[in-house]
Amino acid sequence: MRILTIDTSAIASAAVLDFDPLDLVRTTELVANFATDDTRSHAEVLAPGVKSLFTDPVVEGPALDAIVVGTGPGPFTGLRSGIAMARTLSFTWAVPLYGMMSLDALAQQVFDTPARRDGRAVGPLAMNDFVVATDARRKEVYWAKYNAGAHLIDGPHVGPAEEIFGVQVFGAGAGLYQDVLESNGCSVHPTFAHAQPTAFELARAAARRIAGAGSLEAAGFLQSTPLYLRESDAKVPGPRKRAL
Amino acid sequence: MNHTQPLILGIESSCDETGVGLVRGTTLLTNTVSSSMEEHIRFGGVIPEIASRAHLDAFVPTLQQALVDAGVSLDDVDAFAVTSGPGLAGALMVGVSAAKALALATGKPLYAINHLVAHVGVALLDESIAAVNDDGGLPENLGALLVSGGHTEILRVRSIASGVELLGATIDDAAGEAFDKVARLLGLHYPGGPAIDRLAKEGNAKAIRFPRGLTMPKYMGTPEAPGPHRYDFSFSGLKTAVARCVEGYEARGEDIPVADIAASFQEAVLDVITAKAVLACKEQGITTLLLGGGVAANSRLRVLAQQRCAAAGIMLLVPKMSLCTDNGAMVAALGAQLVMNGVVPSELSFAPDSSMPVTSISL
Numbered sequence A: 001m002r003i004l005t006i007d008t009s010a011i012a013s014a015a016v017l018d019f020d021p022l023d024l025v026r027t028t029e030l031v032a033n034f035a036t037d038d039t040r041s042h043a044e045v046l047a048p049g050v051k052s053l054f055t056d057p058v059v060e061g062p063a064l065d066a067i068v069v070g071t072g073p074g075p076f077t078g079l080r081s082g083i084a085m086a087r088t089l090s091f092t093w094a095v096p097l098y099g100m101m102s103l104d105a106l107a108q109q110v111f112d113t114p115a116r117r118d119g120r121a122v123g124p125l126a127m128n129d130f131v132v133a134t135d136a137r138r139k140e141v142y143w144a145k146y147n148a149g150a151h152l153i154d155g156p157h158v159g160p161a162e163e164i165f166g167v168q169v170f171g172a173g174a175g176l177y178q179d180v181l182e183s184n185g186c187s188v189h190p191t192f193a194h195a196q197p198t199a200f201e202l203a204r205a206a207a208r209r210i211a212g213a214g215s216l217e218a219a220g221f222l223q224s225t226p227l228y229l230r231e232s233d234a235k236v237p238g239p240r241k242r243a244l
Numbered sequence B: 001m002n003h004t005q006p007l008i009l010g011i012e013s014s015c016d017e018t019g020v021g022l023v024r025g026t027t028l029l030t031n032t033v034s035s036s037m038e039e040h041i042r043f044g045g046v047i048p049e050i051a052s053r054a055h056l057d058a059f060v061p062t063l064q065q066a067l068v069d070a071g072v073s074l075d076d077v078d079a080f081a082v083t084s085g086p087g088l089a090g091a092l093m094v095g096v097s098a099a100k101a102l103a104l105a106t107g108k109p110l111y112a113i114n115h116l117v118a119h120v121g122v123a124l125l126d127e128s129i130a131a132v133n134d135d136g137g138l139p140e141n142l143g144a145l146l147v148s149g150g151h152t153e154i155l156r157v158r159s160i161a162s163g164v165e166l167l168g169a170t171i172d173d174a175a176g177e178a179f180d181k182v183a184r185l186l187g188l189h190y191p192g193g194p195a196i197d198r199l200a201k202e203g204n205a206k207a208i209r210f211p212r213g214l215t216m217p218k219y220m221g222t223p224e225a226p227g228p229h230r231y232d233f234s235f236s237g238l239k240t241a242v243a244r245c246v247e248g249y250e251a252r253g254e255d256i257p258v259a260d261i262a263a264s265f266q267e268a269v270l271d272v273i274t275a276k277a278v279l280a281c282k283e284q285g286i287t288t289l290l291l292g293g294g295v296a297a298n299s300r301l302r303v304l305a306q307q308r309c310a311a312a313g314i315m316l317l318v319p320k321m322s323l324c325t326d327n328g329a330m331v332a333a334l335g336a337q338l339v340m341n342g343v344v345p346s347e348l349s350f351a352p353d354s355s356m357p358v359t360s361i362s363l
């Protein structure tokens, strides 16, 4: 099975992953991968980045089994650029499109990263429930809570880091508000203090979900609807103040 | 690719209309538009984030509908064109991302084009105004007056594919925006243009003398020594004057003569727009003036522009309304001109430019 994933919830990234759902461990192969370092160049780099994953996208695109797009939460304009791209590719290539919460990519990465002591892996990084958090701007974070198996148990939410208590917190949102989180009894893992959701990790999370469910259709993916979590800032104007 | 009669799919998302149009050469195949206007009514103006959300959800259905209406498939399309600016940044981003996806998925060229120039290119599609010359191009000595909720400009068009120049523009609000704001002052509903147009017919346009922005000698100068804003517009002072006027009636406890205010306000906007457009035409040797933008629907603007152009010996062209308002067909029409003129397509790495100048016809 070959899937294309796109995530623009923070950085812009895309990946093509090949795997056999019956034997993930031995078959999973990253065919191609693209990711930016920054969170502000989606407009310029996303399309060339997606194109670079293929030798000939016109031929290889329609042969994909699925496109999975990160549906956020994330800053709106960047998030939409990836979803607009994914929806249009899906339509043009006639390949089914699925959505996945972008924070799942970070949770997958935490799940896969062993804790190390003296250079040796000593078990999973997160032994208990943990939180992943990304930058929501306006002094807030997007966050969700997962169990040690990286299954979502709460969220997604948007709010100040002050609202998160007593757990390990991973992701760039944790790095930004480390002091606040630590004073709330949280711990912030240094190697994840700048981590962003990536299409590569999203693809691995999607593959794991497909393998667990037995098929794409049964995997319980979301639709490609963006998880905005915030209303548009528009306010209905009140009645005009009368003179006198 | 077919360079003489190319089949172009055009995408527009610079404001609140999601448009997909298909054009073959200068022949309109379809002009499919989905508007989020209804969602903006309660706010009294276009809310960029709401428009952007609506574009995302409307794009693929609008594309699908356009292909069905035109009876073509994406395989038949020679090239894509998309509005890359000027416009609302977040709204532009949706159309641009989708257009790039189409180009990369099909391996076909993409043109990132200027929205204002596309308002001119659309004239080529309207057979009823006969804007097309024997050689298939636009008339010589062409100018354009674009008036909408998002922009207000006078352009000179030397060549639709390579030479467009900005002669004048609003320095603050767009004309359509002024209509929306004044409509709200008068307790009328959004969009303000049609509401004021209707009410003004019952009012006296000479009842109140509202200011004409940027018409004082220090701004106008002379033909030999033009002032800094000879062909420019300003509507924010006018909006304030209307507010003061309404407050004056309220303070005196008098009924507000809304029809007279609507008529007088409308006259102040359209008087200065048409006077400056005709002045620019006369001084710049423009003999054909094309009207574009949503405010072209205003009945008084059409009358006044027709009168003043006729008196000055200028031919006025007004495309049908579905082509005046923002749409994808105008984008496709300009894209076709670029292909026919051998202009190089855009790279996939271009970024939308919310203040793209008219001198930049494509990126």
Ligand SMILES: [Zn+2]
Binding pocket: B115, B119, B148, B150, B151, B293, B325, B326
């Ligand atoms: Zn326009």
